[in-house]
């Protein structure tokens with residue numbers, strides 16, 4: 001069975017999509033077979049691979065609203081071993097329609113259980129910056145929650161509420177949910193960044209990945225060229241750090 | 255009657271909260287009387303003024319869930335002429351409870367109409383990175399929507415969906431909604447930033463404020479010191495640019 005990872009934080013702009021895409025590309029580069037699922041109606045993960053969410057017919061919302069299997073809405077990307085279930089703006093409807101339905105949180109988990117067990121080694125789910133129905137589905141299905149946190153004042157404050165949500169999910173729909181925090185967009189020249197990193201390392205070091213992802217303008221450029229960092233700028237600091245993070249992932253699950 | 259402005263974009267981390275706080279502080283510095291409303295359950299606007307959302311008893315959710323007036327849940331800040339209706343985590347409940355109720359989009363507008371007409375010159379509303387019930391309330395109540403857009407690939411792509419939402423709101427609940435885009439966190443050394451800025455200026459210059467807000471680490475530091483930029487670092491580029499943006503606002507409405 002694939003190891004299921006959700007990348008989630010309701011704080012906006014902390015590199016959820018960048019982390020999901022970069023990890024997916026690094027794991028595929030290592031020879032694993034990876035399925036990425038874009039659960040954000042803004043479809044940034046879908047866009048960053050050069051796909052146009054407005055013109056796609058087979059997307060994630062079909063797996064939620066119609067009875068389509070995940071495999072029927074997934075597609076290959078240009079990267080060998082990296083498939084995607086793309087998003088479309090219709091996903092925003094899912095949030096509204098499913099809320100309140102019986103056991104709505106388990107919909108994605110059921111779809112993932114129906115996948116052929118040997119098809120994928122890893123599933124990576126990118127979430128929107130919100131706690132809606134789609135995010136609850138991702139957290140219910142996941143074995144590991146990766147929480148990207150930027151070393152900035154607001155993001156460090158929001159950590160508390162995502163950790164509270166995780167405890168709630170563990171109590172209600174997914175007792176096995178494990179979680180780990182990755183510091184992203186770290187700028188060693190910035191005083192606040194250094195202060196917040198020190199604070200996190202001294203108070204919650206057991207929840208942190210060893211790898212810290214630093215600021216790298218190549219990471220900011222790569223979505224405009226429809227390529228993950230391992231293709232767009234494979235030798236840069238960002239690519240190396242995401243490879244190191246992917247290696248740390250191997251200790252979980254499998 | 256106060257001029258009502260919503261600051262909104264479902265793309266995360268584009269400086270909605272920073273823009274709301276900085277504009278509020280600049281308008282107060284010019285002698286206007288300003289009310290800021292924090293409609294994000296993450297309460298970052300509230301936090302950035304040194305308030306603790308977990309311990310507050312009178313917050314915005316009381317104006318939605320109970321029958322409290324806005325004035326009864328607002329409070330002064332350390333800045334003369336700048337008041338705030340703080341947020342708390344309970345606001346997340348409002349989203350769920352109000353959805354589907356009759357004319358739920360007009361709730362905030364009704365509360366604002368009940369305010370004494372001479373109390374405030376400006377009302378600034380900070381929104382969460384989502385299109386939920388609270389954001390619909392802000393867009394229904396506002397006369398001007400300020401859309402902060404970062405000059406990055408994803409943010410430029412998301413522009414289309416926020417403009418579509420604005421057209422929908424104009425048709426359904428607020429025919430007078432005007433909107434204008436401000437480029438934020440602009441980094442002149444970054445190639446993608448320059449490309450995206452040029453693209454926006456050549457295609458939609460009529461929708462853009464003249465002022466562009468550039469990257470300034472003092473803006474990133476100021477929330478950690480519970481002060482808006484006009485107090486924390488009043489002479490920096492960030493403070494000057496937000497003052498220029500506040501001056502542009504004077505051409506609207508009043």
Ligand SMILES: Nc1ncnc2c1ncn2[C@@H]1O[C@H](COP(=O)(O)OP(=O)(O)OP(=O)(O)O)[C@@H](O)[C@H]1O
Nearest residue numbers: 012013014015016017018129214215216220266406
């Ligand atoms: N390490 C990095 N160095 C430089 N830029 C980065 C880095 N990581 C991400 N970025 C850039 O920061 C911006 C925000 O990242 P991204 O969109 O991945 O965040 P997100 O959490 O997915 O946002 P949202 O909350 O809107 O979903 C993007 O322009 C991205 O390219």
Ligand SMILES: Nc1ncnc2c1ncn2[C@@H]1O[C@H](COP(=O)(O)OP(=O)(O)OP(=O)(O)O)[C@@H](O)[C@H]1O
Nearest residue numbers: 012152266267268269270271272383468469470474
């Ligand atoms: N001009 C700027 N220069 C440098 N840093 C900035 C600038 N504007 C905002 N920031 C920083 O960028 C981060 C994101 O800004 P902010 O939280 O205001 O965005 P937001 O759109 O409100 O995010 P969310 O979607 O989570 O509500 C914050 O750490 C903020 O301090």
Ligand SMILES: [Mg+2]
Nearest residue numbers: 016017040044
């Ligand atoms: Mg994203």
Ligand SMILES: [Mg+2]
Nearest residue numbers: 270271294298
């Ligand atoms: Mg904000």
